[in-house]
Amino acid sequence: MKTILRLALLVLLVQAAAAQETIDTSMVAKIRDEGMNRSQAREILSWLTDVYGPRLTGSPEYTASAQWAKEKFIAMGIGDVHLESWGPFGRGWRLKKYSANLIGRQVQPLVSYPKAWSPGLSGKEVTAEVVYLDADSMEQLSAYKGKLKGKFVLIGKPNPLKAYFTPPASRYSDSSLLVMANADVAGGGGRRPGSGGGNDNFRKAQLFAYERWQLLMKENVAGVLTSAAAQRNEGGSVFVMGATAPNHPDTPMTSVNRISSYNAKAPKNLPPQIEVGNEAYNRMVRMIGKGETVRIAMTLDVEWTSQKDDSCYNVIAEIPGTDLKDEVVMIGAHLDSWHGGTGATDNGTGVSAVMEAMRILKASGAKPRRTIRAALWGGEEQGLLGSRAYVAKHFGAKDSLTPAAQKFSAYFNNDNGTGKVRGIYMQGNEALRPVFRAWLKPFNDLGASTITPMNTGGTDHQAFDALGLPGFQFIQDPIEYGTRTWHSTMDVWDRSQEEDMKQAATLMAAFAYNASMRDERFPRKEPSPRTRSVGYDEEWDCGHDHGR
Template sequence: MIRIALLCCGLVAAGIAQAPPAVVKKVIRGGGAQNTRVMEHLDQLVNGIGPRLTSSDNLTKACEWAREKFKSFGIKNARLEEWGTFPVGFNRGPWTGRMIKPEKLALEFGTPSWSPGTKGPQRGPVRIAPGDAAELRRNADQFKGAWVIAPRTMTGGLSGRRIRRQDREKLFREVGVLGVLRGTRALIITSGNKNIDWDGLPKIPTINLTGDHFKKIKSLAEDGRDVELEFDIHNNFKKGPIKLYNVIAEIKGSDKPDELVIVGGHIDSWDGATGTTDNGTGVATTLEAARLLMKAGARPKRTIRFMLWSGEEQGLLGSRAYIRQHPEENDRISAVLVHDGGTNYVSGIAATDAMYEPMQRVLKPLFDLDETMKFSVRKVRSLPYPIGSDHDSYIAVGVPGFFWNQKGRAVYRRTHHTQHDTFKAAIPEYQVHTAKVVAIASLAIANLPDKLNRTGMRRANRFSRRRIFGVRYDDKMVVTRVTEGSVAEKAGIKIKDKILRVGKTKVKDRFTLAEALKDGKVKKIVVRRGNREVTLTARFD
C-alpha cells in the first residue's frame, strides 16, 4: 500500500499527466499477487492448448482462445485477421522410443516439424550406413527395415558429388529403411522445413536423439552388438490451404484514436515442447496487460492495440504480412512494444536521443515499481535491430519497434526451442511484474503529447533491409534460428553453428558481430560445426 501511494505521489509531483495516477494505482493493485491472472492465461495456453506450430490445429485454437479472452475483458473489437496460408498443415501427437536390445532404455528424442512419423510402433535393428549411395544400394538387404545412422553428407555416382537432401530421402525410401538416427547435444532443438506440398510429402522419419543416447547406440552398433530400437511417433500432415491469423484487440484512443501504440508478441511456437517461454510468456503478459488496463478503466489518448502475431518462428511472417496489408498505418504508429524474450522480468527499454527525454519522463513510475526488479531507460545510438522478433518488421519500414530488456535467474537458452520449454520454466513473480510494466508503459506512451520522434532510430549503414543477417543465437553465439531467405541461410549457416569470426574479427557477442557486418561487404564467416571449423561466404547484395 505504501509503495502504491509513493508511486502515485511521485507521478503528481513530477507533473506527469500521461499515465493518470488513479489508473496506475488500479493497475498495480489489479496485477498484484492476489489478483493477477497472468499465470492462469499461460496455463490455459500452454497446458490447455499446447504447442502452436504455424499451420497446426493448435495454433488456430490458440488464436480463437486469445480473441475470446480479449472479449472477456470487455474489448468488443477483438478479432482474427487472416494474413496468409500454408499448403500443408502439421499436427504433432505423442511420441515414444526405446531400446529393446541389448538393454532396456527409454530414449529421449525429438523429430523435426513437418516431418513424418511412424505407422504405429516400428521396431528394427540399427545399421550404420556408408557415405556412398552406390554401396548403400549394393547392400540394401542389410538396411531394409532398419534404423539407420547415416553420415551428414552422402556422395553418389562416379563424380563423387554430394547428394541433395531430397535425393537422400528418395534413396532411403528405395532401400526401405525405417528412419534416420541423428545425434544432438543435451538440448534437442526443434526446427523444421515448412516448404513442402501435399504431393511431395517426406516419408522417412528423422530421429534427433540426445547426445548421450545417440553415442551409446552408435558405439554399440560399431562394436557389432545386436541393437534393436522401437519408435512410435504420431506426426500428422493435413491437406491445405491452412488459413493463418493474427489476433488483434484495441482500447480506442479518446483524443487521437487513429494513432497507435502496439503491444504484443507472437502466439505461434515450435512444437518440441509446449512453447512456454517462446512465446507463451509474451502472450500471457499481453493478455494480462489488456485485462489490467480495462479493469482500471484506462482511457488512453491514442489507441492501444494488442497484437499476437503468428508465423514468427518461420521468419516474422505474420507481422510482415500485416504491414504489407496495411501500409497506411505505419505513419500513425508511435511505438511497437514486443515481449518475446522469455520469462525473465522486463528490466528496461532502449531509446534514441530523440526519444530518451519523453521516455525517461513518462516511464519514471516503473523505476521504483519493485525494488528487486529495477527498470531503466537505456540511451542508444539507434534502436537494436535486427534481433529476430516481430518488432524488426516494424523497424524495417521506419516504425519505432522495441524489444524489452530482460533480467532474472532464468536461462533462456535452456528452454529456447528445446524439450524443456514447458510450463514449469515460467517464473510467476517475473510474469506478474512484467504484465504490470507492459500495461503502465503502453498507457504512458499512448498519452504522450506527441508520437515518439523517429530521428536516428535506424542507422542506414548498419540496418538497411538488404543487410539483415538473419540469425538468432544464444549468449555463447550458438545459432538457434536461421531466417528463411536471409543472408545467413544463403551463406550456409545452420542451427547449432557457433559463430567464431567474421573476417579477422573474433566474435564475442552480438555487438561485435553487428560491428563486423555493418559495412555490408562480402564477408568470410568462420563457424564451429560439430568438431570442425567451417568457412562460409556471406553476400549482402
C-alpha cells in the first residue's frame, strides 16, 4: 500500500510540474540566436588547449589557465569572479624533456609518453636493455629476482589488435536513445569502473600487482613500460594517465591512507614510468621472444614544484539574480586535464561550454531571477577533488546540510567530450521529466530531446548528487571520445567539432536561464543510501592505472 501511495504521489507531482512549467520563449530564442550565430566557444577552446594546455592538476600550467579563465570572465562583463582554493593537493609536476628510441638491428623512435608524476632520469640519456617480465604468479615472479637492475622492464601482456571495421567516431542512433529514454530503473552512477571489487580473484590480482611493484623498486630498474588494452592506445595514439604508486590491497583506499604518485607518501624509489603504444610494445615483446637484444635510449627530464594549501583553485563566476538572488543555479565543468594531449575533449570543450554559456547570457541581456554561478573545477581527474571540496564547504554533508544548500536550485555539468547534447540524465529524479521535456523542446530540431531516468557517473555532478542536491550531466554524442581522445595524446583542439560545441554551449545557457526563472525550487530526491556524503573521507577512483 505504501508503494502504491508513493507512486500515486509521484504521478501527481509530475502532473503538477507539467501543468506549471513555462519558459520564456522569447529569451530562449535570443539565447539560441546568440549561441548558434555568434559563438566564441571554439576560440575559447583554442586558448585553453593551444596556449594553456595541458592543465595537469597542481601544475603551473593549471594555475595559469585558471588565471586566464578568471580574466576572460571579467572581460565578458561577468561579475564576482574569483579563484577559490581547495587544496592541499600534493606535488606539482611538469614534463621538461622526453625522447625514447628503440634500438634493435635498427633504430626507431618509440611511440610512447611518460606518465604524470613519473620520476625522471636525472636529465641525462640512459641506454639500457629491455626485459619482458612475463609472470602471472608469485613463483614466476620470483624467477626475475636479481635480473632486472638497470633494465627497462615491460610489464603486462601484449595486446592483440584488430582492423577498424567499425568507425571510431559515432553518434547515438535513434534506437540507442530510445533504449535510454525507456529505461525503468536508475542504474549506474557512484564510481567509475575499476575502482574496487571484493572477490578473491580481484584481490589476488591486486596482491600480485603490488608484489610485482615491490620487486621492481627493490631491483632499481631503469624504468617501467606499460601498454593499455584500449583503442586509444594504438594507431599512433598513446593512452596515458598517472604513474602508479603501489598500495597493498588491504590498505583502506581513503585519502588518509592511499598512496598516490603526486603526494608526499609516494615511495622515494619509484621508477620512471612510460606508457607505450600497443604496436611498439607488442613488437618489443615479439623481438625479445625471438632472442633479439632490445635496448632503449631514453631522456626523461621532469620538474617538481611544491604546493601550498592555496595553490589549487576552482574558478567561480556569477551573474547576479534579481528577486531570488539568494538562490543559486550552477553550471560547471572541470578545468584540469591529463597531460598527453592538450585537454581538448576532456575537458576543454566542457569548460568552453560553461564560459560560452555565461557570455551568451550576458550578451542576450538575460536578467535571471536566481543567481547563475559558473564553476570550473580542479582535481576532477584525481577524484572530483575541487567539486567535492566546494560542496563540502558551501553545502555541508548529507546529514547536515547548510542554509546555503536549502537555497540551492540545480547544477548542470558538461564532461562527455565534444559531442552535441542529445538530452539529459535525470539521476533517478522522475519528477523532472516534464520540466526537462519543456526545456528541450526548443532544441528538438538540433537533436536534443532524450530524457532518461538513468544515473551517470564519473564526473563532478556526483559531488552534488551525493548530498541529494539536484546535479545533472547532459547526454552527449560519443564522437571519438571513448575510441580516440579520452586521456590520450590525441586529445587536442583539432578533434573538437565546432557545430556540436555551439549547440552544447547554447543548451547549457538555456538550461541555466530556465532554472533561474522557475517559480519553484527544483524537486529533490533522497540521497542514495549507497552513496556516502562527499563531506566524508571515502574512496573515489582517481584515474590511475591501479597497479598495472
